[in-house]
Amino acid sequence: MEFIGKSPRTPPGPLDPAADAAILRRQARPISSSYPGEGAIDEAISGTASSFTCVVRPEWIDNNGHMNMGYYLVVFDLATDEWMRVIGLDTAHRQAREVTTFCLEAHVTYHREVREGDSLRFTTRLLAYDAKRVHYIHEMFHGGAGYLAATNELMSLHVSQQTRRGAPMAPEVLERLGRIQRAHDRLPRPPQVGRVMGLGARPTTR
Secondary structure (H helix, E strand, O other): OOOOOOOOOOOOOOOOHHHHHHHHOOOOOOHHHOOOOOEEEOOHHHOOOEEEEEEOOHHHEOOOOOEOHHHHHHHHHHHHHHHHHHHOOOHHHHHHHOEEEEEEEEEEEEOOOOOOOOEEEEEEEEEEEOOOEEEEEEEEEEOOOOOEEEEEEEEEEEEEOOOOOEOOOOHHHHHHHHHHHHHHOOOOOOOOOOOOOOOOOOOOOO
């Protein structure tokens, strides 16, 4: 992550990987109990994208007075944790089957600023999957104004903890992914999917 700086109210301090890990890892308990304003809504099978919500925290603000670009990845990772729960790859399943997921590729587009105390709403859409991989995109919306703030397209690999290599997902997970895929195929495809970076590309913001 690239950190531009802390809020002007607080002098920059050293990174604390243990503290950051504690913020990121929430799979062992409901997200709604982890921090005020955070919660999960499982809508994956209803034909709408599954959702995650949170609030921009003071420690995520940089010297520009908005959420630092690195913390977009933090909150997108929290949304990914919830997405994995929705598709059946929660902590209990991972521990029982000795599996996990690794990120193979990620692409973030930044559209508009968000500031301290802003509520955020994330939608996640399944784009494709196979026996070992899941391709999906998060969209981050301002919870009050409703505008699109950022997107995060990812490819995740299902991994055996014993071999540290890709491994097929359990039949029940694949079956659930199939049901989600049929529902999400009815949704409009976000224009950011497959976006290529370059000076000739249409800017995400002006």
